Amino acid sequence: MSTTEHDTDGTLGEMGGVVDPVDLGMPAPGGAFDDHNPPDAALIGDCVHCGFCLPTCPTYVLWGEEMDSPRGRIYLMKEGLEGEPMTDSMVGHFDACLGCMACVTACPSGVQYDTLIEQTRAQVERHHERPAQEKALRGLVFALFPHPRRLQLLRGPLRALQATGLDRALRRTGLLDRISPHLAAMESLAPRLGRPEPLPERIAATGTRRMTVGLLTGCVQGAFFPGVNSATARVLRAEGCDVVVPRSQGCCGALSVHNGREEEAQGYARALVDAFESSGVERVVVNAAGCGSSMKEYAALLADDPAYAARAQEFAEKVRDISEILDELGPVAPRHPLEMTIAYHDACHLAHAQGVRAEPRRLLEAIPGLELREIPEGDLCCGSAGIYNITNPEPARELGDRKAHNIVSTGAEVLVTANPGCLMQVTSAIERLTSADGGRPMGMAHTIEVLDASIRGAPTTTFTTA
Amino acid sequence: MGDATQGTSTTSESSGLDSTGLDSTALDSSGLDSSGRIAAVAEVARRLLPDAGVITDRARLRTYECDGLAHYRVTPALVVIPQDAEQLAALVRACAEQAVPFVARGSGTGLSGGALPHAEGVLVVTSQMRAIREVRRDDQRAVVEPGVINLDVTKAATPVGYYYAPDPSSQQICSIGGNVAENSGGAHCLKYGFTTNHVLGADFVTPDGDTVSLGGAAPDSPGYDLLGAVVGSEGTLGIVTSATVRLVRLPEEVRTILVGFSSTDQAGAATSAIIAAGIVPAAIEMMDALAIEAAEAAVHCNYPDGAGAVLVIELDGAAIEVEQEYAEVRRLCDDHGAFEQRLATDPAERALIWKGRKSAFAAVGRISPDYIVQDGVIPRTALPEVLTAIAELSGSSGVRVANVFHAGDGNLHPLVLFDDEIDGAGEAAERVSGAILDLCIEHGGSITGEHGVGMDKSKYMPRMYTDEDLDTMQLVRCAFDPQNISNPGKVFPTPRLCGEVPGRHKGAHPLQEAGLAEVF
Numbered sequence: 004m005s006t007t008e009h010d011t012d013g014t015l016g017e018m019g020g021v022v023d024p025v026d027l028g029m030p031a032p033g034g035a036f037d038d039h040n041p042p043d044a045a046l047i048g049d050c051v052h053c054g055f056c057l058p059t060c061p062t063y064v065l066w067g068e069e070m071d072s073p074r075g076r077i078y079l080m081k082e083g084l085e086g087e088p089m090t091d092s093m094v095g096h097f098d099a100c101l102g103c104m105a106c107v108t109a110c111p112s113g114v115q116y117d118t119l120i121e122q123t124r125a126q127v128e129r130h131h132e133r134p135a136q137e138k139a140l141r142g143l144v145f146a147l148f149p150h151p152r153r154l155q156l157l158r159g160p161l162r163a164l165q166a167t168g169l170d171r172a173l174r175r176t177g178l179l180d181r182i183s184p185h186l187a188a189m190e191s192l193a194p195r196l197g198r199p200e201p202l203p204e205r206i207a208a209t210g211t212r213r214m215t216v217g218l219l220t221g222c223v224q225g226a227f228f229p230g231v232n233s234a235t236a237r238v239l240r241a242e243g244c245d246v247v248v249p250r251s252q253g254c255c256g257a258l259s260v261h262n263g264r265e266e267e268a269q270g271y272a273r274a275l276v277d278a279f280e281s282s283g284v285e286r287v288v289v290n291a292a293g294c295g296s297s298m299k300e301y302a303a304l305l306a307d308d309p310a311y312a313a314r315a316q317e318f319a320e321k322v323r324d325i326s327e328i329l330d331e332l333g334p335v336a337p338r339h340p341l342e343m344t345i346a347y348h349d350a351c352h353l354a355h356a357q358g359v360r361a362e363p364r365r366l367l368e369a370i371p372g373l374e375l376r377e378i379p380e381g382d383l384c385c386g387s388a389g390i391y392n393i394t395n396p397e398p399a400r401e402l403g404d405r406k407a408h409n410i411v412s413t414g415a416e417v418l419v420t421a422n423p424g425c426l427m428q429v430t431s432a433i434e435r436l437t438s439a440d441g442g443r444p445m446g447m448a449h450t451i452e453v454l455d456a457s458i459r460g461a462p463t464t465t466f467t468t469a
Numbered sequence: 470m471g472d473a474t475q476g477t478s479t480t481s482e483s484s485g486l487d488s489t490g491l492d493s494t495a496l497d498s499s500g501l502d503s504s505g506r507i508a509a510v511a512e513v514a515r516r517l518l519p520d521a522g523v524i525t526d527r528a529r530l531r532t533y534e535c536d537g538l539a540h541y542r543v544t545p546a547l548v549v550i551p552q553d554a555e556q557l558a559a560l561v562r563a564c565a566e567q568a569v570p571f572v573a574r575g576s577g578t579g580l581s582g583g584a585l586p587h588a589e590g591v592l593v594v595t596s597q598m599r600a601i602r603e604v605r606r607d608d609q610r611a612v613v614e615p616g617v618i619n620l621d622v623t624k625a626a627t628p629v630g631y632y633y634a635p636d637p638s639s640q641q642i643c644s645i646g647g648n649v650a651e652n653s654g655g656a657h658c659l660k661y662g663f664t665t666n667h668v669l670g671a672d673f674v675t676p677d678g679d680t681v682s683l684g685g686a687a688p689d690s691p692g693y694d695l696l697g698a699v700v701g702s703e704g705t706l707g708i709v710t711s712a713t714v715r716l717v718r719l720p721e722e723v724r725t726i727l728v729g730f731s732s733t734d735q736a737g738a739a740t741s742a743i744i745a746a747g748i749v750p751a752a753i754e755m756m757d758a759l760a761i762e763a764a765e766a767a768v769h770c771n772y773p774d775g776a777g778a779v780l781v782i783e784l785d786g787a788a789i790e791v792e793q794e795y796a797e798v799r800r801l802c803d804d805h806g807a808f809e810q811r812l813a814t815d816p817a818e819r820a821l822i823w824k825g826r827k828s829a830f831a832a833v834g835r836i837s838p839d840y841i842v843q844d845g846v847i848p849r850t851a852l853p854e855v856l857t858a859i860a861e862l863s864g865s866s867g868v869r870v871a872n873v874f875h876a877g878d879g880n881l882h883p884l885v886l887f888d889d890e891i892d893g894a895g896e897a898a899e900r901v902s903g904a905i906l907d908l909c910i911e912h913g914g915s916i917t918g919e920h921g922v923g924m925d926k927s928k929y930m931p932r933m934y935t936d937e938d939l940d941t942m943q944l945v946r947c948a949f950d951p952q953n954i955s956n957p958g959k960v961f962p963t964p965r966l967c968g969e970v971p972g973r974h975k976g977a978h979p980l981q982e983a984g985l986a987e988v989f
């Protein structure tokens with residue numbers, strides 16, 4: 004929409020005058036942003052202020068406030084460029100964004116909010132002094148999550164806690180809630196743990212080889228949901244893929260990018276490009292939506308690094324979500340029936356960030372006997388959003404409860420989704436709901452585990468008895 | 470605003486009167502200056518609302534400085550977000566006591582600057598008043614709070630077989646309160662009528678802070694039709710806190726047809742022929758080549774290749790009736806040169822056809838850095854003539870104009886494209902945009918079909934109405950809002966000083982002389 008100021012006839016005189024137009028070429032001095040990658044004024048200019056994104060934004064749905072909507076956040080960025088300082092309140096509204104990218108899907112004008120919020124977050128990390136407690140929490144998260152080995156170490160104590168049932172007792176006392184809601188959130192999200200299942204470095208295709216693919220094992224996925232990685236490998240093998248699992252792979256850096264820790268993210272990205280480059284794979288397959296969406300963006304993340312820019316681009320082009328690659332290959336392994344109803348939950352980083360909606364549905368619906376139900380308000384984020392449920396526990400919990408309610412309303416037996424964060428978040432929300440109203444507990448599974456069960460001919464009780 | 474389109478002396482006169490009429494210090498009764506009075510209202514708000522509902526810091530206030538017409542920007546002095554009607558009424562009462570101007574805002578999608586804040590006033594936002602209180606299937610009524618999103622009413626009614634008919638393109642986000650205030654329309658208003666035909670009653674907070682009930686659940690209420698006055702009043706008479714709306718039964722059959730023509734003339738002639746044949750489609754929408762290009766870029770709606778114009782025609786009703794009308798419409802389109810007719814075969818296809826149409830405004834951002842959405846009405850029969858004149862205007866000025874409109878009822882939405890980086894382009898676009906309104910008036914139409922007058926079009930009002938007409942309208946305003954604090958400065962180019970005879974009149978207003986009206 005026009006940004007001209009047309010007050011030449013003084014119509015606005017009695018309204019107190021319009022705000023002076025500002026040339027948005029470079030950040031105004033004294034404003035929120037420095038000139039290293041400020042939120043791009045041209046991208047901000049694409050926003051025509053129509054508001055179509057508002058009803059899809061989880062924070063707007065919760066609070067109904069302009070500054071906690073995509074349109075409002077873009078406006079705050081614009082204010083920052085025009086010279087408004089980076090105040091605590093401004094940062095609060097950027098922090099409250101879940102990065103779910105529902106607004107990107109909704110926007111008819113093609114506003115690249117994903118790029119804008121990343122640019123903004125990097126600036127916030129540079130310029131905003133966080134209170135000591137918050138800093139410590141973020142430090143703890145980033146010392147833990149991106150490190151598969153450290154997460155593995157956590158498994159021991161967590162398993163012990165769960166085996167004794169002490170975790171539930173602890174949750175009931177509300178003690179953790181009182182000490183720190185953030186830590187309580189972290190604890191309540193930890194999934195029930197199964198046996199760790201390490202994968203060999205190379206797995207040969209069953210029958211004729213159709214493709215050689217690399218598998219990202221991920222941090223949270225690898226530590227908390229090892230079953231998902233083995234299921235992925237089994238299905239790929241059954242569908243005729245040689246699977247390479249490089250030992251040297253580490254974190255993909257998704258959590259760091261989404262939280263403005265740009266340099267840290269770039270470090271992870273370079274290491275991952277190195278790890279897969281020499282393996283000679285045609286595709287890099289990811290089963291965690293959050294990881295996949297950032298890996299597809301590596302070209303932009305490493306664009307300013309001459310040694311890596313081209314390689315990152317090449318790498319990014321190979322990245323596929325597991326459902327995309329299976330849909331692309333088409334099935335060769337026979338499917339066995341699974342007589343059950345499932346509710347399919349779109350992970351934001353799959354549906355909004357990667358536009359992958361139809362593929363998982365097609366794969367699941369092709370399983371004989373399986374009935375897929377859509378979840379009301381399906382586009383709305385569950386509140387997991389990377390580490391959001393740890394840094395912003397209250398809204399995350401509200402969104403989780405809302406999602407749980409919508410999921411349970413489908414009457415499905417099993418919830419299926421494709422992201423470890425969503426699984427953790429939704430599991431704990433559904434547990435809260437069903438334990439509160441004495442309802443039936445619900446089974447939870449990753450898309451690939453359902454496909455794996457169908458190919459192996461496993462019984463539905465794999466999922467329905469939690 | 471394009472000076473060249475201004476013509477008369479109204480403008481300078483209006484700014485003179487504006488500052489006396491609305492200079493809030495003149496209204497001061499409590500001995501406080503403007504910021505003191507705002508502080509007094511804020512104090513009341515803090516007692517009533519949770520912290521997050523009272524906004525005073527600059528960065529946050531500024532996110533409210535414009536609505537869907539983003540080139541008008543005014544930072545409000547205070548933003549309040551009440552959670553229920555009682556809080557809202559108490560806030561308005563506080564404004565009245567302090568003689569502080571207030572402006573209502575729903576979702577801020579208005580395209581005429583209606584929700585533009587007042588620099589020394591309070592913006593009252595209804596976005597937390599979003600409960601659907603009742604859906605009464607058997608009475609075909611729903612009772613909703615003002616912040617409820619238009620589409621959510623339909624979502625709530627669909628499970629019981631009903632929907633809410635008025636469907637502005639912005640229906641996924643615009644609020645019922647905003648719809649009532651603007652008397653909003655949409656594609657399906659051709660058959661079903663505008664908001665005014667679907668609102669049966671409202672709870673309403675007057676500018677004194679009193680709560681009154683207007684209309685009712687029954688089809689017609691005795692006494693003055695005050696509800697009729699409030700619908701379309703653009704927030705200048707008070708704030709709607711609840712609306713009772715009519716629900717319409719979901720039709721047995723719906724058919725959506727996408728028809729490609731090589732020119733807008735052909736499409737216009739087909740439209741007239743369909744209506745002349747006695748068919749009332751639920752909707753007939755037209756888009757020209759430039760508008761199609763924008764929509765394709767945004768939502769890949771796959772409209773017919775190389776079309777100079779498309780019509781989106783929707784027929785609904787009983788299955789046999791729709792079947793007959795469908796055959797007739799196909800024939801009429803063929804007769805008028807249609808080169809492709811595509812019937813949506815499933816809900817997904819139908820949704821995609823509509824998505825192209827409904828995202829057209831916002832999608833224009835893809836083909837032009839800046840644009841003005843114009844809104845004018847003409848008699849349907851004048852369509853070909855007016856479109857030709859618009860094309861000539863565009864040709865001679867070099868300003869591109871994309872056309873999207875509700876062809877069925879002659880409601881045009883020319884989108885005037887420009888690049889603000891180029892010197893003088895904004896002004897040239899404004900001139901074209903104003904000239905289009907002149908065309909509408911010349912052809913016996915109106916300067917707004919559904920987007921309202923707001924801040925943007927008040928200056929055009931004198932082109933449609935005489936001074937007497939405008940003064941008479943303002944008698945209504947003075948009756949509701951003698952202090953002139955409810956969305957002041959909107960709609961009327963020359964605010965009337967309630968309690969005084971406006972300077973421009975020699976002697977009393979004709980209505981007063983006739984004893985029909987009195988000045989408050």
Ligand SMILES: Cc1cc2nc3c(=O)[nH]c(=O)nc-3n(C[C@H](O)[C@H](O)[C@H](O)COP(=O)(O)OP(=O)(O)OC[C@H]3O[C@@H](n4cnc5c(N)ncnc54)[C@H](O)[C@@H]3O)c2cc1C
Binds near residue numbers: 052649
């Ligand atoms: C992309 C796009 C497409 C659009 N398409 C259409 C269309 O097809 N048809 C159409 O008619 N309009 C259309 N509009 C315009 C706009 O959406 C409508 O005018 C809508 O009714 C405004 O609703 P809102 O909640 O956003 O109101 P706002 O913009 O917040 O306010 C509009 C006016 O209503 C007043 N108001 C708001 N709430 C109340 C209340 N509770 N009581 C009293 N006054 C109140 C405000 O003071 C203001 O004057 C479109 C806008 C956009 C951006």
Ligand code: SF4
Binds near residue numbers: 061072104106
């Ligand atoms: S990314 Fe999600 S939370 Fe953030 S502004 Fe967009 S819709 Fe809202």
Ligand code: SF4
Binds near residue numbers: 051055113
């Ligand atoms: S939908 Fe897009 S253009 Fe419209 S307000 Fe949101 S970001 Fe801006």
